[in-house]
Amino acid sequence: MSTLFSPFQLKSVTLRNRIGISPMCQYQASEGIAGDWHLMHYGARAAGGAGLIIVEAAAVAANGRITPHDLGLWADWQIEPLAQINRFLKAQGAVPGLQIGHAGRKASCARPWEGGAHLAADAGGWPLIAPSALPFGEALSKVPAEMTGQQICETQMAFAAAAGRARQAGVEWLEINAAHGYLAHSFYSPLSNRRTDGYGGSFDNRVRFLLETVKTVRQVWPEQLPLTVRISATDWADGGWTLEDSVELARRLKAAGVDLIDASAGGAVPDAAVPAPKPGFQVPFGERIRAEAGIATAAVGLIADPMLAEAIVSKGRADIVLIGRESLRDPHWPLHAAQTLGVRQSFGPPQYSRAW
Ligand SMILES: Cc1cc2nc3c(=O)[nH]c(=O)nc-3n(C[C@H](O)[C@H](O)[C@H](O)COP(=O)(O)O)c2cc1C
Numbered sequence: 001m002s003t004l005f006s007p008f009q010l011k012s013v014t015l016r017n018r019i020g021i022s023p024m025c026q027y028q029a030s031e032g033i034a035g036d037w038h039l040m041h042y043g044a045r046a047a048g049g050a051g052l053i054i055v056e057a058a059a060v061a062a063n064g065r066i067t068p069h070d071l072g073l074w075a076d077w078q079i080e081p082l083a084q085i086n087r088f089l090k091a092q093g094a095v096p097g098l099q100i101g102h103a104g105r106k107a108s109c110a111r112p113w114e115g116g117a118h119l120a121a122d123a124g125g126w127p128l129i130a131p132s133a134l135p136f137g138e139a140l141s142k143v144p145a146e147m148t149g150q151q152i153c154e155t156q157m158a159f160a161a162a163a164g165r166a167r168q169a170g171v172e173w174l175e176i177n178a179a180h181g182y183l184a185h186s187f188y189s190p191l192s193n194r195r196t197d198g199y200g201g202s203f204d205n206r207v208r209f210l211l212e213t214v215k216t217v218r219q220v221w222p223e224q225l226p227l228t229v230r231i232s233a234t235d236w237a238d239g240g241w242t243l244e245d246s247v248e249l250a251r252r253l254k255a256a257g258v259d260l261i262d263a264s265a266g267g268a269v270p271d272a273a274v275p276a277p278k279p280g281f282q283v284p285f286g287e288r289i290r291a292e293a294g295i296a297t298a299a300v301g302l303i304a305d306p307m308l309a310e311a312i313v314s315k316g317r318a319d320i321v322l323i324g325r326e327s328l329r330d331p332h333w334p335l336h337a338a339q340t341l342g343v344r345q346s347f348g349p350p351q352y353s354r355a356w
Pocket residue numbers: 022023024025026056057099177179180230264300301302303322323324325326
């Protein structure tokens with residue numbers, strides 16, 4: 001009896017198994033609009049048997065894109081192309097999820113394979129906003145403007161508006177990206193937030209931006225559908241955000257209406273002391289959050305071995321696992337995992353059934 005291949009229910013949504021595709025930017029959008037690539041890419045992974053597809057970070061505002069090629073949901077005309085993809089994912093038996101986010105001081109970059117550096121204005125770049133006027137570092141050196149109170153409010157409203165559009169596009173599982181040094185993380189990490197108003201300084205003040213954003217989104221996002229948050233559970237840096245902070249944040253997010261914490265790590269500063277990654281290296285973060293904050297969690301990070309994935313969920317170290325790069329190498333990872341674990345196939349496209 002496999003736990004990995006048992007259903008998982010969160011609010012009114014039931015995943016056919018505990019395997020999700022981790023959000024991964026494709027940088028193939030034009031004006032934020034999803035196209036053929038997204039339909040093919042996400043569609044293949046839904047046909048590959050995943051229970052949940054979390055479509056890559058869609059920017060809630062044009063200035064919140066990591067690159068000019070990011071997906072976006074800041075305008076109504078971006079809804080229908082995403083809806084087409086979601087209809088297809090659902091038809092394959094996967095739950096259509098989406099991550100929404102704002103890249104803050106890590107916005108306005110070239111694509112990773114084009115160097116990933118900040119883009120100058122004459123190369124298609126744009127001005128940055130962040131909690132404080134501190135650049136990320138040498139690699140991303142553009143200095144952001146410290147957000148005004150009005151910009152904070154407008155950005156939170158943009159998250160809510162994007163959530164409403166996501167719902168119109170048929171998204172059933174919404175994730176707010178508050179990890180990896182992007183805007184919400186840069187508010188709660190003391191390494192990137194030097195504000196002296198109600199959004200900086202104490203723990204309470206630094207988590208205020210994210211908690212208010214969640215509450216604003218929850219007013220728009222249906223109560224019966226899962227609202228989840230990806231956090232960086234630690235900054236891996238002296239004087240930075242810690243796992244203890246994450247446990248307390250998770251308690252508060254739960255009280256604000258969040259249903260699951262997706263526990264990633266890092267990204268706040270370039271000189272973090274990241275340990276040499278090994279399989280499942282981030283699992284202990286979500287495990288502790290799950291135990292101490294009493295909230296469902298997703299584990300992510302170098303989970304490629306089906307036996308490891310099975311052990312994580314069967315031992316209650318997380319409720320679901322998210323597969324990132326391994327799913328780029330193998331869109332059929334869930335079907336292969338089922339074979340490895342000796343699970344009799346009851347999912348996947350019937351037209352492929354003779355292959356399994
Ligand atoms: C190409 C690529 C794009 C990514 N884009 C996102 C993203 O949009 N949002 C996010 O939260 N994480 C993003 N990530 C991080 C992944 O979701 C995942 O957390 C990370 O790759 C670790 O999992 P893995 O070891 O299974 O790949 C990205 C990773 C890759 C490789």
